[in-house]
Amino acid sequence: MLAVLERHADINQYAFSVPKYAPDGSIRAEGKTQVVVFGAHRPGYYGSWKMHGARLQEVTSYTYLGLDLHWTLGMHKYSPRCSDGSTRNPFTDHVVKKLKKNEKVVHTLRRMQLGSGGFKTSTATQILRTMYDSSVNFGAEIWNAAAKSSWNICETAHAEAECRILGVSRLTNRSAVRAELGLLSQKGVRDAQSLGFLLRILKQDEARLSAQVYRFLLTDSIGAGFTANWARSCAPKILAAYGLETPPAVTPPKAWRKIVLAAIYKKEEEALCLECASSSKLSDYGALHSKIAAPAYLEARVPWHLESGRRLKTQLRLGTNMLQVEQGRHMGMPRHLRICPTCHDGVEDSFHFTMRCASLEPIRQQFFQMIDEIVKLEDCFGWAQMDLRARWEFILGDGVISGYYGWEQWCRIEHKVYSFLIKVKWHRLNQLMR
């Protein structure tokens, strides 16, 4: 909580009004609670500070949501004369700090061996969300995030962490990676926070400082563009982008958050559908991915020795992989010339690789026999009747949610799929080395 007070004595009044905002007494003046005195007098001029009987430390500057509040009210920290001679501005400084935080998170993820079976992928996603998202995007509305393109650096760093979790190349299509993890884009997350902030201000009583600033901005004649005025131009543009109206102040925050998230998910899903339809790289993903949420196969725990098979399945789904259809793309080859290097019969795409390639036939037959064995007594998914196309869709598909009909059988099949993919990958590689 940040309080801006006018007189020395006001701190006592503030101390009394705090319980109004936390009736359970959860706010205490300790640790991080500090005082900055803005103005002409040097720090220490007014003597000591106390709140609820606890002594508060007076400091020359306090960083709130990444913004440095210096006692001189100047951009002291960011002047060209700062120690390293740079001319940073506060926002760049904030972004640099967040990037460092991201490096730490990625390092932790690596130490936890999230990419190699240490945790389920969905657990890794939760860890990323908790450790990174909350910190990086916290205060986005204060920075008027929608208007700042430098935030894109954070976007890239986050996308790399997402790729690491899935065990796919950093060149993989970002929208597809996010869809695979069931995540919103970082911009979506920030927009959701901005819209949540809007309702919070609308709910505040008129005496609160942020409510006063908001009302002032609504009538302020300065600043007409996207960047200049949060209340009058930026917030309405975010609302319009998702087809939403300004919420009435009586809207319950939880209900508003639900509405906002639904609108943002819908918009991002539509964008992904358009991309799948227009990009040949994502055409497989369009056919294999059916829901907005993260696919069920990433929810299931995978034994460590099969994790590389799971990663390969993800790479095949997302279209960035070692197959000729993708490698030829980088060389600028027309699609019909990206021929399978082992059997030389047709374009080597994920369907050819898993279902058609003649050089992998013996391993495939073995794999089919194992599945036939699993479904012999009860064929929950109609495997026996599936043609090759349907089998391709089934083995590279989203999977079955835990507890649903046939889940146990699907798990057994899925493990065979992973071990099949590992085998064909190595067999293909051995043939190419010959």
Ligand SMILES: [Zn+2]
């Ligand atoms: Zn082939």
